Amino acid sequence: MKNIDIKQQxxxxxxxxxxxxxxxxxxxxxNKAKKDYDKESKKLDSLFAELKKIREQF
Structure with a gap:
């Protein structure tokens, strides 16, 4: 009986x-997906910042 219990454990x-x-x-x-998302999010933020600068020039 004990042998069966040990096998079950x-x-x-x-x-x-x-x-x-x-x-x-x-x-x-x-974690990888979050890192990828954060990296892409930073790229987007920098692109929007550049776009804002360009718009301010005109």
Whole structure:
């Protein structure tokens, strides 16, 4: 009986490890997406600043 319990515990631990890995992968994807978004947002901000300067000249 105890042998079965130990095997079940091992399977549960392996399942938990897989879940943790999935969460880590999602977190990495989210962090990369945020960095990409921030980078593109900065580009847009600088373009709008340039556009504003050009408009002020006319």
């Amino acid at each position: 091992i399977l549960l631990l392996k399942n938990d490890q897989l879940l943790v890995k999935k969460v880590q992968v999602q977190a990495n994807k989210t």
